[in-house]
Amino acid sequence: MDGRDDDVQVSLRPVALADLDLFRTWWADSEADRLDSGVVREGPRGEFLDRIGRLLLAGGLPSWRVIDVAGVGPVGYILHRGLDPWTGSVELAIRLGREHWDRGYGTAATRLFTDYLFEEIGAERAWLEVVETNGRARRMYRKAGFIEAARCPGDRDRPAIVVMEAERRE
Numbered sequence: 196m197d198g199r200d201d202d203v204q205v206s207l208r209p210v211a212l213a214d215l216d217l218f219r220t221w222w223a224d225s226e227a228d229r230l231d232s233g234v235v236r237e238g239p240r241g242e243f244l245d246r247i248g249r250l251l252l253a254g255g256l257p258s259w260r261v262i263d264v265a266g267v268g269p270v271g272y273i274l275h276r277g278l279d280p281w282t283g284s285v286e287l288a289i290r291l292g293r294e295h296w297d298r299g300y301g302t303a304a305t306r307l308f309t310d311y312l313f314e315e316i317g318a319e320r321a322w323l324e325v326v327e328t329n330g331r332a333r334r335m336y337r338k339a340g341f342i343e344a345a346r347c348p349g350d351r352d353r354p355a356i357v358v359m360e361a362e363r364r365e
């Protein structure tokens with residue numbers, strides 16, 4: 196999967212075992228966790244990383260892609276959580292290493308991945324949830340063709356969430 200967003204040359208490739216250390220650094224960013232979910236979680240523990248490693252050795256994680264930028268290298272990952280055959284919908288998620296934010300990589304990768312979801316796995320709708328206060332992510336998804344479809348109010352324990360979606364065009 197290759198694509199160009201302005202001057203940004205981004206491609207998506209399968210995850211390799213050698214990427215695990217990078218995933219560890221991407222998952223260790225508590226500011227990204229806060230933006231992502233509204234709360235700071237404990238970083239992934241050894242057993243989780245071990246499981247990811249075993250899955251990779253067994254050829255697993257087919258729905259995950261590493262985001263590569265020409266001249267830069269791997270900057271983050273994007274994934275989907277499985278196509279729902281009843282609705283044709285698929286949820287996606289993305290994270291970039293913090294030093295790579297605000298350079299257009301997220302927009303380019305999300306466009307490429309949604310094209311893949313629509314054209315290759317047969318999705319009719321791609322969706323995701325974003326914390327309402329995550330202005331950067333909401334802006335990025337809008338640039339990548341998503342619209343804000345619903346808002347779920349927060350409460351004492353959870354932040355308000357915006358559901359964003361893109362539909363396949365004929």
Ligand SMILES: CC(C)(COP(=O)(O)OP(=O)(O)OC[C@H]1O[C@@H](n2cnc3c(N)ncnc32)[C@H](O)[C@@H]1OP(=O)(O)O)[C@@H](O)C(=O)NCCC(=O)NCCS
Pocket residue numbers: 227228230231271289290291292295296297298299300301302303323324325326329330331332334335
């Ligand atoms: C969210 C994320 C994937 C976006 O990727 P990215 O490469 O940084 O995004 P882009 O550079 O393509 O686009 C970001 C846009 O938001 C803008 N922006 C930055 N901070 C902003 C803010 N606080 N409010 C509104 N817009 C903001 C940027 O200026 C840019 O818009 P522009 O191109 O019109 O100037 C990445 O920043 C990331 O991994 N963040 C941490 C985890 C996260 O939030 N994940 C998403 C969970 S749903």
